[in-house]
Amino acid sequence: MSLLELKDVSKIYGDLHALDHVNMKVEKGEWVAIMGPSGSGKSTMMNIIGCMDTPTEGQVLLDGRDISKVSKKEQTIIRRDKIGLIFQQFYLVNYLTALENVMTAQYYHSVPDEKEAMEALERVGLADRAHHLPSQLSGGEQQRVCVARALINYPEIVLADEPTGNLDEANETIVMDLFRQLHEQGTTLIVVTHDPEVAQTAQRALVLRDGHFTKETVNNNFTGVIHYND
């Protein structure tokens, strides 16, 4: 049984088919990239997989459970328990320190544990920046805090939306290296991106265009290391 399966999923806004009969399977521990230009339906896909929206048609099975028709309250619980979210704009609470931002995810999940949150920041190399506010951190550091926050509750899937979109090359390499480590540890990764270099880093890349998957590429030389084209 796949960890995540989309069966004939459509999302329709009026006349617009943001997703049109999409099918997809993601296995446990797999690293999948979803690529596509702006307006292709990537964010809609991300919202549906991230349990922040429901499809108009079709089924979304997460760990065998259909989450396509659940209530908003249940969506919140699924998001909290099973999904770790990483955003392009980082979205850290700007009046909380890096450590507190990580603990926020723990607080809404179970019980905040400062020691565990500190260990998560250590994993992303930010233990020494734990008590800094987001405004005192660089973009790369903020994104690493987001990664630590996404991982703190041991989610089944880490869903990253353009995780390197706002980063320079050096920070992009750091973040992608973190993803590689997560993958090695068995974390299931779904990365939504428009960047081919980021997409090529994944085991499998799906190209989304006008609400359809138009291409699927399997990376036979998968190393999880990003390579930049000159």
Place this chain on the structure above:
Amino acid sequence: MFVRMIRGAFARQWKKMLMIAFTVALGTSLAAAMLSVMMDIGDKVNQELKTYGANITVVPKETSIVSDLYDVEDGGSQTAYLNEDDLGKVMTIFWAFNIVDYAPIVDVPARLDDGSGVTVVGTWFNHHMDLPTGQTLDAGIASLRSWWSVTEGNWIDEQADGYTENDAMFGKAIAEKLGVKAGDTVHVKGSKKEADLRVAGIFDAGGEEDDQIFTALDTAQALDDMDGKVGSIEVSALTTPDNELAEKAAKDPGALTVDQYETWYCTAYASSIAYQLQEVIENSVAAPVRQVADSEGNILEKTQLLMVLITILSMIGAALGIMNLVTASVMERSKEIGLLKALGAQNGAITGLVLTEVLLTAVAGGAAGFLGGFGFAQIIGHTVFGSSITIRPMVIPIVAVLVIVMTLLGSLPAIRMLMRLEPAEVLHGRQ
């Protein structure tokens, strides 16, 4: 974590929180001031109206019948009297604590040396009484007719060292007629006895009292061999404004049901106090002076209504202010709220967070507003009534409830907005 988030939100949004606190403080100060004044105004207005004299008069039953029959205030020469020994009983009625002043009055016809007639009125000026309850009371016309203007000399002080029972207050007209001034002595002759009255003070009452001489009760009684007799008693009491029940009872207490009678008897209506005076003073009829009682009721009702309206309006105004500020705050924080929801926060948790922030701010603003309102109430008290407003403990819980209700109502639209906020919309749009 919750505390850290609250603290962080305060640190980040202190300007907005300060505005909310200020709005609450404004509304609360006005509400606290109005409620304090409203709750104290009964006594204040009563005290104010005491300057208009007694609000209950007690007369002998026969005199009352003559007055009723002929519809006159003065039924001519008085033939029936109250018993002076009953004067102390005034302070034994159920509502004795509400009686702030009273004085016996006895009019005695006398003649001056030139043969002309004059009315000598026997009364108390500031008669000291030690009551069985342990209280003391200085009763008499010095405070009961405080609007009299003493143009020469001073009010008679019965407790002063040099006081004698022949001291008298002369009306302005009789003093002018006799050409006397303070310190002079005037010889008066009653039907039984004569007296040399010392002019302690000359007053201007602006009425028929200006032709009269007021002296000690015993002195006046002795002139006409009227020992132990009192013509009437003027009583000033703190009363509750009349309502339908009081009006019905005033006409005929016998028409009331048992429950109505108990309610009426145990409420400080002018009519129930009068009724109780009548019960303890033998052969008497006690009646409220309608004009004064009505004025008290009308002024109180209208003033209290006005204050309730101001309180309600101030609360509505503050709630609208809070509504705008909290809504603006939630809109400003929509991305943060969306993020918290994305991280797994339920609506209840976020509502609790925002409401705690707003309520803590409101409590701080409310406390400041209450203190401000207390000051504002004192300004009103001193400006309007010339005395302090007593802050009733009841004002505190009422204001606290009003602040909470006002804050919750003001926060409702923002909470609704917060609950409808979708993380997908605020974080990265639908597409």
